[in-house]
Structures are given as C-alpha cells and as structure tokens.
Amino acid sequence: MRSHKLGKDGEAFAAEFLTARGYEILKINYRTKVGEVDIVAREGGVICFIEVKTRQEDGWDAFEAVHVRKQYKIRRIAQQYLIDEFRTEDLFARFDVLGIRCIRDSSFEADLLKDAFGI
Numbered sequence: 001m002r003s004h005k006l007g008k009d010g011e012a013f014a015a016e017f018l019t020a021r022g023y024e025i026l027k028i029n030y031r032t033k034v035g036e037v038d039i040v041a042r043e044g045g046v047i048c049f050i051e052v053k054t055r056q057e058d059g060w061d062a063f064e065a066v067h068v069r070k071q072y073k074i075r076r077i078a079q080q081y082l083i084d085e086f087r088t089e090d091l092f093a094r095f096d097v098l099g100i101r102c103i104r105d106s107s108f109e110a111d112l113l114k115d116a117f118g119i
Contacts, residue, residue: 010054010100011038013108017098021112023048032080035073039098040081047093049078051116054100054108066097071117 015025023041030040039050051074053065066074078093097116101109 006056006102007052007054009106010102010108011052013054013100014039014050014052014098014110017110017112018050026085027081030077030081032077034076034080037074037077037081043094045092047078047082047091048096048114049074049081049093050096050098052098052100054102056102061099066116071095075117 011028015028018039018041019025023043025039025041026047027040028038030037037049038052039048041048041050051066051070074095078095082088082091082093094115095117097113099111099113101111103109
C-alpha cells in the first residue's frame with residue numbers, strides 16, 4: 001500500500017477507533033502555520049491532541065517517530081488550537097500517540113499511548 005494512502009486509511013481507522021472508545025472527535029488534520037496535528041478530540045473534560053502513525057505490519061515502531069522536536073511542534077499547535085477555539089490556553093490537555101499497524105489483508109490494529117509526552 002502506498003504511504004500516502006496508508007496514512008489516510010490509518011487516520012480514518014483512528015477516528016473510528018477513538019470514537020468507539022468514547023472520544024469525541026473535534027478536528028481532523030488541524031493546521032496552523034507551525035504545522036498540523038492529526039486529531040483533536042475530547043475525552044471527558046480533557047482535550048486530546050493525537051498524533052497518528054500508521055505503519056506496515058513489519059514497519060518500525062510508530063511511537064519512536066514522535067521525537068522531541070515533533071512533540072515541541074505539537075505542543076505549539078495545541079496552544080494555538082486552545083486560543084483559537086476556547087480563547088485560553090488554561091485547559092487540561094493531553095498528548096496521545098496512536099500507533100496503527102496495517103496487516104496483510106488490509107485490516108488494522110491499534111495501540112494507544114495516552115499522555116505520551118509525559119507532562
């Protein structure tokens with residue numbers, strides 16, 4: 001499967017996966033001049049900024065792809081989102097990473113790492 005199609009299919013699966021687990025999807029592919037975060041969702045009273053990494057079954061660990069520089073960028077995007085949508089940065093936010101694996105028959109498996117940045 002081509003990487004762009006794999007990524008888009010993975011993001012579609014991610015939205016379904018998160019919704020089935022009680023997340024309310026607020027935005028998909030939220031863009032700012034700094035960059036983009038894949039999914040913004042609410043779980044209870046927490047705004048979650050979710051980076052989705054989709055890999056082939058034999059691909060490397062998706063969680064390793066969200067390195068310190070990427071985390072910094074996502075934090076800046078999150079600040080902008082909170083200001084744009086809620087007029088404040090003073091809300092409880094969390095940063096999750098959702099690793100998606102595409103299996104041979106084009107089905108997907110997912111691993112969700114909540115509070116992935118550990119702050």
